[in-house]
Amino acid sequence: MTVLRPQLTGTSGAVASTHWLASAVGMSILDQGGNAFDAAAAAGFALQVVEPHSNGPGGDVVISVYPRSAGTVRVICGQGPMPQAATIERFGALGIEQMPAAGLLPATAPGAFGAWMRLLAEFGTMPLATVLEPAIGYASGGYPLLPGAAATVEAMAPLFRTEWTASAHTYLPGDAVPAAGARMRNAALAGTYERLLREAQAASTDREGQIEAARAAFYEGFIADAIDSFARTTEVLDSTGGRHRGLLTGDDLAAWQPAVEEPCALPYGDFTVYKPGPWSQGPVFLQQLAILSGCDLRGMGLGTVDYVHTLAEAAKLAFADREAWYGDPAHTPVPMAELLAPEYTALRRSLIGDRAALDPQPGRVGPGQPWIPQAKPEQPGADEPDWMTQLRSGIPTVTVGAPQAGAGNTCTVAVADRWGNLAVAVPSGGWLKSSPVIPDLGFPLGTRGQTAWLVDGHPNSLAPGRRPRTTLSPSIVLRDGEPFLAFGTPGGDQQDQWTLQVFLAIAEFGLEPQAATELPAVNIDHFAQSFAPRASRPGVLVAERSLGPEVLAGLERKGHRLDVVPASTLGKVCAAGVDPDTGFLRAATGPRGRQAYGVCR
Incomplete structure (x- = not known):
């Protein structure tokens, strides 16, 4: 076979990711003396900025690590659980028989930020400011908008302008649809991470203390407060065709910790x-x-x-x-x-x-009787606008015509360093198509709850505090x-x-x-x-x-x-x-x- 790209080899570091800027960020951390885990985290935060149609701070991530010093593989679960208020009965009372694809109802506790913090605290070496600096720089100074992101913004622009106005403020600068390759900024997200750093540095002078303070600011501080207020008080037009408030609360965020x-x-x-x-x-x-x-x-x-x-x-x-x-x-x-x-x-x-x-x-296997739930076909409304067709499709990718199985997108970063450490992460969720941007934070919530079934007795049935099965x-x-x-x-x-x-x-x-x-x-x-x-x-x-x-x-x-x-x-x-x-x-x-x-x- 003819190979289109060379096999890259090196002696001090190797980084591969779904965006060239994230790969460059990861290598820059290795060049500064960071290890594979520092590099993966920095690249992961950069991916939240430069691939907003595929992942974000409100989403989820699964991270696998091999620290050479320990000689064992570990998995960091950044898949947040369903809110305590999320029950099959609650959705039934709303007349919903199948988990909606978009809006606030399918939101889980955001797992990505906590998982990246756990990675840094337990396996990393670099200061939090060094790891976050590249992402803040791209969010404030701008990055080239990918064609996929531009297509997503164009498809969803009518919804953004009329309903999800904070999304319009973030992704329709000057009320215009940005072209692929345009310089895109997210000042609100940059401000969110800058405030996190300020609070972390004010709370502690040591690396581990600052990482913990940043985690607390996200899950128990100003970010949790903003998410709680938005979900409780805002009726959002979602993929059901109706408007609903969310079920996620500040208590749900405070109760969650990423597991290793x-x-x-x-x-x-x-x-x-x-x-x-x-x-x-x-x-x-x-x-x-x-x-x-x-x-x-x-x-x-x-x-x-x-x-x-x-x-x-x-x-x-x-x-x-x-x-x-x-x-x-x-x-x-x-x-x-x-x-x-x-x-x-x-x-x-x-x-x-x-x-x-x-x-x-x-x-x-064993005494149990296996069974597979069956999806209920959705009937699109007459003369449904294209943005609603896209909204009913739970994948981040904008599809032409009816959504098809097999489509989809997310992100990946893999790192190997000169000490024999390996790290790989698959971040996703919190993408701009499926939930509105939260004002002042600059990012939407994830909608991974859509992967749970609204039926009793299945291993992946919806239940309070349960992780919906992730594809990551x-x-x-x-x-x-x-x-x-x-x-x-x-x-x-x-x-x-x-x-x-x-x-x-x-x-x-x-x-x-x-x-x-x-x-x-x-x-x-x-x-x-x-x-x-x-x-x-x-x-x-x-x-x-x-x-x-x-x-x-x-x-x-x-x-x-x-x-x-x-x-x-x-x-x-x-x-x-x-x-x-x-x-x-x-x-x-x-x-x-x-x-x-x-x-x-």
């Missing part, structure tokens, strides 16, 4: 793969890997009809289990050990046939117990399909990370998406045209219902790690979207 958790893990040959727990979709990567471990992937050949078919069928089996079994294990037992047990995965593997399965079912799913891989690779991608439900394909290309076929990120990608769209309106396309396999006509024809003969999309359109995998043969650090970014870039020094 043990990951789920699976050995695979010389590798061990680490993923977040089943409050995310992360273990579905491991379930696919466990099923495929008994298949002769090398014998099939990379990118052949049999190879792609086998990956697609394994994905159907694993995602059926995700839909039936995954949820917040703090509220509902999730049988992860049983789902990853060799006997169970062998049984699931035996279900893969020569033809595409059109009705894959979850497996049974970073990965860390050790090889022979040594740091090897940290990676992730935007893409909602598809993240753990595209990243799995990259990993297998490296682990089974020996490709360098950069070449692996550029391979043609595929994904199933069989199950209801996590985001409203819960679209599904049973039996559909989305495939990039670059797979080639012979492979595509062969997949159709096997019964796959193909949706062939242009080359290089699925995902933006970002990876950073260590070459075990040379000890060089490596960065890799998929060329899709002409936006993700890596840096090595």
